Amino acid sequence: MIVKEKKEVRPFIGILLFVISIVLFITTCPIGLLYGLLHTTIRKSVKGLGEYTLKIAISIDQLGNVVMQHILNLLLIKKGGYKFGNRDETISSAIGKNIQLETLSGFGKFIDRMLNFIDPDHSLNSIDYFIEPVEKAYK
Missing domain, CATH: 1.10.287 (Helix Hairpins)
Structure with missing residues (x-):
């Protein structure tokens, strides 16, 4: 390798x-x-x-x-959550990964509910598992 x-x-x-x-x-x-x-x-x-x-x-x-990575990390996730900012990933994918990790803040959950209103399970369906994490591994 x-x-x-x-x-x-x-x-x-x-x-x-x-x-x-x-x-x-x-x-x-x-x-x-x-x-x-x-x-x-x-x-x-x-x-x-x-x-x-x-x-x-x-x-x-x-x-x-x-x-918007810095403000998204501040407003949408709890400490230790999956970070926003990967240039190859959508905001919805990062939100979906934080749903799985249970690290969305209250405001992050609100944003996810709005996306779900437009497209049910949008964030979870948007997760891109082939994105190489920038800072720490996502499991």
Whole structure:
């Protein structure tokens, strides 16, 4: 088994790449989204449009999991809970893992109930067991 060493983070490069990514997102995303919506609707009809927009929703959810990780860890879980912030995981998946660990806070349980109202057992069904945990192993 090959073990990768953690790569050193260079703060200036991280900030520069963040700024570039925001500029590119703002300038190119509307064009790509419009083209993608039209292309998918013409090629695959409403079913294809639903699949395309779901992929976008999952990507936005993963971004939210990273951007909001600190506040989600503060508000939605008890001490020792499964942490939010994995870039490959949705917020719902992390909530589902905390349901199994019984580490959701009262507010976390409220958020889960709201998701369940829209889609029954949403968080539990959203758990991605193939995500490599960032800080500690999930069992």
